[in-house]
Amino acid sequence: MMSSLPRVRIADAGKHAGESIEIAGWLYNLRRSGKIIFPLIRDGSGTLPETLFEELRNLTQESSLLVRGKVRAEARAPGGYELDIESAQVLQRVGEEQPYPITPKDHGTEFLFDHRHLHLRSRRPHAILGIRHEVIKAIRDYFDSNGFTLVDTPIFTPAACEGTTTLFEVDYFDEEKVYLTQSGQLYNEATAMAFGKVYTFGPTFRAEKSKTRRHLTEFWMVEPEMAFATLDDVKQTAEELICFMTRRVLANRQEELQVLERDVARLESIQPPFPRISYDDAVKILQAKGSEIQWGGDFGGTDETLLSEEFDRPVMVDRFPAQIKAFYFQPDELRPELALGVDVIASEGYGEIVGGGQRIHDYNLLVQKMKEHNLPEEPYNWYLDLRRFGSVPHAGFGMGVERAVAWMCGIEHIRETIAFPRMLYRTRP
Ligand code: 4AD
Ligand code: MG
Numbered sequence: 001m002m003s004s005l006p007r008v009r010i011a012d013a014g015k016h017a018g019e020s021i022e023i024a025g026w027l028y029n030l031r032r033s034g035k036i037i038f039p040l041i042r043d044g045s046g047t048l049p050e051t052l053f054e055e056l057r058n059l060t061q062e063s064s065l066l067v068r069g070k071v072r073a074e075a076r077a078p079g080g081y082e083l084d085i086e087s088a089q090v091l092q093r094v095g096e097e098q099p100y101p102i103t104p105k106d107h108g109t110e111f112l113f114d115h116r117h118l119h120l121r122s123r124r125p126h127a128i129l130g131i132r133h134e135v136i137k138a139i140r141d142y143f144d145s146n147g148f149t150l151v152d153t154p155i156f157t158p159a160a161c162e163g164t165t166t167l168f169e170v171d172y173f174d175e176e177k178v179y180l181t182q183s184g185q186l187y188n189e190a191t192a193m194a195f196g197k198v199y200t201f202g203p204t205f206r207a208e209k210s211k212t213r214r215h216l217t218e219f220w221m222v223e224p225e226m227a228f229a230t231l232d233d234v235k236q237t238a239e240e241l242i243c244f245m246t247r248r249v250l251a252n253r254q255e256e257l258q259v260l261e262r263d264v265a266r267l268e269s270i271q272p273p274f275p276r277i278s279y280d281d282a283v284k285i286l287q288a289k290g291s292e293i294q295w296g297g298d299f300g301g302t303d304e305t306l307l308s309e310e311f312d313r314p315v316m317v318d319r320f321p322a323q324i325k326a327f328y329f330q331p332d333e334l335r336p337e338l339a340l341g342v343d344v345i346a347s348e349g350y351g352e353i354v355g356g357g358q359r360i361h362d363y364n365l366l367v368q369k370m371k372e373h374n375l376p377e378e379p380y381n382w383y384l385d386l387r388r389f390g391s392v393p394h395a396g397f398g399m400g401v402e403r404a405v406a407w408m409c410g411i412e413h414i415r416e417t418i419a420f421p422r423m424l425y426r427t428r429p
Helices: 010-016 109-114 123-144 185-195 231-252 254-259 264-268 279-288 301-308 363-372 378-388 401-409
Strands: 020-033 036-042 047-051 064-073 081-092 169-172 176-180 197-205 218-227 276-278 315-321 338-345 352-358 394-400
Touching: 010 020, 010 064, 010 081, 020 081, 123 197, 123 218, 123 231, 123 254, 123 401, 185 197, 185 218, 185 378, 185 394, 218 231, 218 401, 231 254, 231 264, 231 315, 231 338, 231 352, 231 394, 231 401, 254 264, 276 279, 279 301, 279 315, 301 315, 301 338, 352 401, 363 378, 394 401
Parallel strands: 047 081, 276 315
Antiparallel strands: 020 036, 020 064, 036 047, 064 081, 169 176, 197 218, 218 394, 315 338, 338 352, 352 394
């Protein structure tokens, strides 16, 4: 395996034009044209064609190998370079009797998700997960450079954040039951009082029986929380975050967007300011467009899609009826039946990507709301402490990473945006 040649990632091959290098990878494709063969090698960073190498003639797809040779600029090659192979060494040959199961033919969604552990090597999932990486990096960079401290919150939790109907229950040693977290928000409220501005970024779980293109049972959420902040600060921060993330994807992931045939003009129009409307107005717009929604009802997926058709960029909807929202929302001063919350509805029918708002900071009001929601006081006693000891107005939000990635990619279903999706009917591989 040892070679004196420098081991180079395919993404960096262009920096070595005219030099001899070594590539370690897998055989992605072998095209034959008369006597000439064109192996295409991938190494996780890119693909590189080589020419005229007899020993590779019968090599099977996804066999692993080392190849050594000289990098040559070739305008017609994908990536702009080819390798003139001088020698090759097969590390593991995929057997003829059990060939690599994924071929260029159409396989169908179920087959591909059953073979997700292998399918990840293909161009499309590779492009989508590259964009996911960019989205996550952009989110972190945005918060890190705007004074937020990352504080990770627990996954085993004794109490619900977003209502008890979507909790996954876990046996926790002797008699105790705990739940997988639906949101880090309640803990964020504590850490925001310690650090001023915080964010948590991790997996969250919802036992939602909805089998839609927008729902996973395990998804990643980024949740900022700010002390001395109001609903308007949430809108401002969410708008900046979304625009920053989109600019990053456009700047760094053109190749991936091209693989996905993304209409980048739609991404380019994600610019501030986003339109801001009230729930009242949103209901009127929806009714005029033929939706069945009545004032007091929650938006369905179809309503979110209808609403997004009215705008060329995301739209912010605020002041929802408190009765359809979680217990912790600060009521509107003039119309206490409304919650000071906001949903950001993505453009192009990608649905709600951000939900958040201002939290109740008054002790008595919070106790009253918890009673109305039939929540036991004991598991939330520590949360009430935050209102006993130096309570201040505070606010925050959560953005679902998979929905954001699906939107950036312009793909139909959220299941493709995570390496191993967990859904109502899928927990494998
Ligand atoms: O609107 P949600 O339920 O808000 C919260 O959990 C708040 N506690 C967040 C906060 O204020 N810190 O969820 C926030 C976002 C949604 O807008 C959506 O993008 C995403 O999380 N989300 C899901 N994504 C994929 N699959 C699901 N089942 C999702 N449920 C919510
Ligand atoms: Mg929501």
